Amino acid sequence: MNIGELILVAIESIKSNKLRSFLTTLGIVIGIAAVIAVVGIGQGGRAMLMQEMEKFGTNMFGIWVNYRDGESFRLDDLQINDITVIKENVPQVKYLAPASYGQMQLRGSKGHKSVQVIGTTADYAQVRNLETVWGRFIRDDDAAVGRRVIVLDERTALKLFGPGNPVGKKVMLMSNSAVVVGVIKSDSSMLGFNSQQIAYLPWSFLSRLNGWEVIHELQGSASSKEEVEAAMNLSKKILERRHHAPNHYYAYSLEQEMESANKVTGIMTLIIGCIAGISLLVGGIGVMNIMLVSVTERTREIGIRMALGARRKDILVQFIIESIVLCLLGGFIGIILGYGGALLVARLAKWPPLVSGWTVLLAVGFSVAVGLFFGIYPANKASKMDPIEALRRD
């Protein structure tokens, strides 16, 4: 009896007991669906995360002050001159901008809003890949001339002035006024970096408003991905030398952040995948259970088949194939359900569903393996039956 015939026999037997077959394979359906959905969602999420981070450009790096216990905050740990020196001495650094953070109440012609303000220079737009919708970003000559200008993000502009181009209009801040010179695109990112509303001021203007000069962070980008490391380290060294403060600065790159994010999402997927895998195992035990019942129930059939000339091997293979076909069937249903689930979550979370070929292949392989592994014991039991005993049974 060849394999093709055996598969037909198995399918026939599964078809003739539809409800039980379905219930038997339900564990596998749920297990495979869970694995496919989890891995699909995980991979989609990771791809989304990477895409978001790449928006900033993979060349990006940042430096901030590494305060240790007992050290107090000092205004001059990062100075505007540091930037000039670094840019002159480190060719790997393409752009470098100061960032000074604060919260301010802005008032426009249509409304007011408390937003985060960032005091910076022209380079900042390059470093963060900012897109202008109207007008322009801060220019270097703004600072030089001491212009009182402000750049808003779309959402802030809408809040303060309503729809339309607000360039040229006046914003009141801390009893001063500034002219809107540009509007940049709001970040639709779900990562939360820029999700709050932001206004950009020339660093010198913000310093004047505050009455003190402070730089919280330097943000820069290297001339190429390969030179991020060098740009970061050389900049750090210059700062340490200029301020006579070894280990006082902390540098990070987006590259590093991406790597660790990648690792975290990978581990998460693995953990949830393992839990889903356990449910597959439980499903497999369910299959074995029902196969054992089925073998007992079909004792007479086994006896008849043996009397008609089935070898023990034929009976063994018949039941193993039945188990495998059952699990494969469950696997296919599971893949469809799991893919549907991943698709649904992806649509709700607005990221691309990613169910890779190898995930599906793995799921199919796993179904076959579960069917084989948990089919062997019942099938072996069936093949070891004594034909006389089996024929006598009702």
Added chain:
Amino acid sequence: MIKINNLCKTYSTGAFTVPALKGITLEIASGEFVAITGASGSGKSTMMNLLGLLDRPSKGSYLLDGIDVSHLDDNDYARLRNRKIGFVFQAFNLLPRLTALKNVELSMLYAGTKHEERRKRALEVLTLLGLEDRLHHFPNELSGGQNQRVAIARALINNPAIILADEPTGALDSQTGLEIMSIFQELNRQGTTIVLVTHELNIARHSRRILRMADGLIINDEEIARPLDAHNEIQALREKGGRA
């Protein structure tokens, strides 16, 4: 066809050993129609199991169609059952979830016959037994007599050396039983070797040789000069107006 020499079978259950066959020597030639009778416990079922290669003797030799089966393994036994023996059981033993046609094809499946060939031969044999309009019926949609005819078709399909029928009329009413016996008689006239196991003497008398068993031995081996003719009996029954 069948040559048995000093065949013994003992069953051991724990500390006890129960002899079921105590040394049987027997020859059955090709084309014979033999009935084995005896009370329950006489050893006729054990005999049937040994002849049908469902069980192994404890002692003695058994030559089936010239093949000494004493040293064969399970796989050879299965192959010989498949090629040389056609079983007909009291309870029909058809697979309930297969149609008549598929049930008949089953033996050929294990013989490795190709699909088209299987279908063709199953059709032929079922037609021969008057079941051409019952091909796609399931066993529970057929009468007892029809089921037994499907079972006979299945037994015949691989052209076996011998048909082993174990109480084939036991589950049937007397007229249907006679119909089945008339089929066996017709097959035997055409040259099929048949061994029938029954405890009913009326049924055994349709054969041409009766072996009477008791206590694991053959106590009587009798040629029947004029066996009953099932076909005539059915005619007679009909004339008596019992059933139309």
